[in-house]
Amino acid sequence: MAPKLTEDEINDLLYYARTGDKEEFDILKNELCKRGNVSVVELVRAARDEQSGNGVLHMAAANGHHALLAELCKALSVPSPQNPTMLSILNSQNSAGNTALHWAALNGHLESVKVLLEQGSDPTITNQRGHDAVYEAELNDKKEVVEWVLKEGGEGLEEGVSGETGEGEAETDEEMGEDDNTAEDEQSKKIAEGMKQMGLEEGKGKS
Known part of the structure; x- marks a missing residue:
């Protein structure tokens, strides 16, 4: 049974996951679970942005909040660990085909990558550009x-890393809510254009 969440409630859950505000996230999570008499699993599965397809795991992973990721995975x-429902949530793709692992990897959040892989994230899933998570990490150095x-x-996984690099396919930490001091040159403009195509600008958050 999927909980009935308002758009504002979904946005709040995504925001707290994005900023890593564990206390506020837990308060809202507990309140919504109690109100709807639903489990955390059902809540997490339902808390997705309708347009972008981003869930709370995407947001936490994009900004390196590995402690929150670990709590959610628990x-x-x-x-049971790595049950079918858990794996479907871990490996859910947004509208651009990116999983939480893609976002953690391309932003260089190693501890988040470790949590996701240890909990059952599939590193071979490819996004709409045909890139797996480790290839996105390589594109972003x-x-x-x-x-x-x-x-x-x-x-x-080695095959994914050796693939060809296309124009405008890498993302920057700045676009994903992290600090980035890269100079604005032609390459960064190409990257920004590629960003929009991949649907990754929704991962912006406060650093």
Whole structure:
């Protein structure tokens, strides 16, 4: 049974996940679960932006809030770790085909990447551009993430990293809510254009 959430309630959940305000997120989460007599799993599954397809895991991952991600994954692991419902939420794609793992990886949030992979996120899922999470990390020069995922993530990922890089396909931390001091040049303009196509500008948040 899906809880009936207003647009404002969904926006608030996404906002708190994006800013990493765990206390406010928990207060609202508990209030909504009690009101609708629903589980955290049902709430998280329902709390998605209708237009962008972004969920609370996308927002927390995009901004590196690994502690909140770990707490949510713990709640999702009922009745058992990596159950079908949990995996479907972890690997849900937004309107541009990006999972929470894509966002954590392309922003270089290694601890968030570790949480997501350990909890069952699929690193081989590709977005609408045909890129898996580790390839997005490589495009954004997040070497620490690339090296760790290739070492710990299993087989089948090297091919994604060796793919061709297309124009305007990388994203910047600035667009995803992180600080970025990159000079504004022609390449950054191309990146911004690519951003819009990938649907990643919705991940903006306060750093």
